[in-house]
Amino acid sequence: MNATLVPALLGLGTGLALIVAIGAQNAFVLRLGIDGRSGTVLSVVLVCAVSDALLITAGVLGVGAVVEAVPRAVAAVRLLGAAFLLVYGLAAARRVLRPGTLEAAGTAAGGAAAVATAAALTWLNPHVYLDTVVLLGSLANQHGDVRWWWAAGAVCASFLWFFALGFGARLLRPLFARPGSWRVLDALVAAVMLALGVRLLLGT
Structure with a gap:
């Protein structure tokens, strides 16, 4: 195998292992992908993926x-991240508890609000810095001269995941034609956000 392909694939696999998990960022992108407009979804997934790329590069x-x-x-x-997650x-x-009192997260107030929320969920989460800057950065640097190939693989993992999540979520739209499905999804979003907010507040 090519000497640069191996580290790139290792970076891709490691990046996916860290990103593919139910978290605040993923829950937001999933909800937006199901209910959002294509332009808004594109802006949000780019914010998430480019942010990861910048943080991995910094690492x-x-x-x-x-x-x-x-x-x-x-x-x-x-x-700050704990406060934001608790409010969200x-x-x-x-x-x-009160269906219809609030519009779909991020879409009702327009694309700018969705992008701002995605940026906050990314940059106000200290675990993002630990996962990307510290962990992925240190793992990449263990590969010496091919560290940038390893980092490129990890960056590709972010782009692949967020685009798949954001635009693949539309396949779930028939299921969410029923109001009850939205209540189940919002219950999941609430549980994830509140649990992560409490964990951050407690420093765990």
Whole structure:
């Protein structure tokens, strides 16, 4: 196998292993993909994927050591992220208890609001920095001269996952033609957001 292809595939696999999980970011993209407009979904998945690419690149450049050396900055991001997730989770819970009181998350207020929410869910989550800048960055640097190929694989994983999630979610639209399905999805979103918000608040 090509000497650059192997590290790229390893980076792809590692990136997917970290990204493919039920989290705040994925729950938001899933909900938006089911109910959103194509232009809005494209903007949001690009924000998520490009953000990951920037953070992984920063990790390869050695920013991970800086992140670990400034715990107060990480703590501040953690508290802001916890507050954002708790507010978002409560909004989703309100939709479950009072269907129709709030429009679909991110789409009612327009694409700008959806993009802002996606950016907040990405950049206000300290685990994103630990997963991308610290973990993926350090793993990439273990591959010496081919570290950028490994990082490229991890970046490709982000683009593949978010585009598949955002645009593949439309396949679920027939299921969500029933209002009850939206209540189940919002209950899942609320549970994920509130659980992650509490974990961040407690520093776990």
